[in-house]
Amino acid sequence: MSSGADPATEAFVAHRNLLFTVAYEMLGSAADAEDVLQETWMRWAGVDLGVVQDPRAYLVKITTRQALMRLRALGRRKESYVGPWLPEPLLTAPDVAEDVELADSVSMAMLLVLETLTPTERAVFVLREVFDVGYDEIADAVGKSAAAVRQIAHRARSHVAARRPRGDASPAEIRGALEAFRRAVETGDLQGLLDILAPDVVVLSDGGGVKQALLRPVRGAERVVRVFATGLKRFGAAMSLEPAQVNGGPAMLIRLDGELDGVLAVRVEHGLVTGLYYVRNPEKLSRVTSETTIHL
Known part of the structure; x- marks a missing residue:
């Protein structure tokens, strides 16, 4: 400027x-x-x-x-909205992942938890817990008293704490899990895929009614492997996976015959893949071709 x-x-x-x-x-x-x-x-x-x-x-x-x-x-x-809704993925710089608080606040898993709050609860939680805004300032922004905002913040904090992922993973664990996952998918190694998935892994997908997507979450390693087996049977030879940093966490840009098909955000806890979030809706893929700058 x-x-x-x-x-x-x-x-x-x-x-x-x-x-x-x-x-x-x-x-x-x-x-x-x-x-x-x-x-x-x-x-x-x-x-x-x-x-x-x-x-x-x-x-x-x-x-x-x-x-x-x-x-x-x-x-x-x-x-x-046609089918399940997932947040719009953002390609983020590597330093976002290094800021644990920021990466957690914009992760797919956290944004989905925030979806379960009321609009006012979400605003109060984001301003207080993520950006450390004072109660008086929040009260002015949301049109409530400071006392009411404190109650809303407490309620939202408890709600999020009961639903947010708790497991941690070191950068080395994340890299290892991501590479094992990628190798298993690209080679069609279903046993290798089963080995890297947590028993309670969940996969969600969002096609926005434009592209085919799962109608509801699929839970459990064996069921998730069956989903991938179906996809590999149909697209295996044409599919390629490119590691990326999305919403401050690990992800794959999935291409079919060289064209971007979607973004698969991956949640890793204790060395295993616990969450897979596949955004196929073309209207949500404009922010994965160049990095978006975010900060607290």
């Missing part, structure tokens, strides 16, 4: 990546997060900066309010 830029533009650009991350964590959609940022900018451009003490806090408040409105509208849209 040039030194000749006006203060409103400079402040917005300085905090843009943060605002995008707030909106994305609330919405699970990069496209909707970008729309929220556009709406945030339009409102911010009309603000009298002379009365703004903390531009960052003010911008987060505007973004939160716009994201909340969109989140409520999204809830209605998801009711008519």
Whole structure:
């Protein structure tokens, strides 16, 4: 940004990546997060900066309010969504994975847990637990009293704690599991695939009604292997897997005859694959060709 830029533009650009991350964590959609940022900018451009003490806090408040409105509208849209819904995957830089807190907050598994919260609970949880925003500021953003926000935060925290994945994996375990998984799929080694899957592994897929996807989650290693066996029988020779970093975690870009078919986010715990999230909906694949900058 040039030194000749006006203060409103400079402040917005300085905090843009943060605002995008707030909106994305609330919405699970990069496209909707970008729309929220556009709406945030339009409102911010009309603000009298002379009365703004903390531009960052003010911008987060505007973004939160716009994201909340969109989140409520999204809830209605998801009711008519064809098949299971998964968050829109983001290709992220390697340093995101090194920031454990940030990587956990944007992981596919966490975003799916956040989907089970009400819009207000989600906003409060994201602002408090992820971005460490004060209760008074959150209250101003969501239109509640500080006391009510504390209660909502406690309820949301307990809800998330009961559902979030608990297992850890070292970078070496993740690399090892990912390579074993890739090798098993590419060679059609079903026993090797079974060996790297946790007994309670779950696979979910999202085709958005445009591409074929599982109608409901498939749980259990043997059932998941059968799903892959069917896919390999149909596409095996044409399929290739490319390791990638998506939402701060391990993933595979899956290509058929060289064309991107989807993104498979992989959750690894204690050296075994415990979650597979396959996004095939073409409308959700625009953010995996170049890295998206996110930060707390």
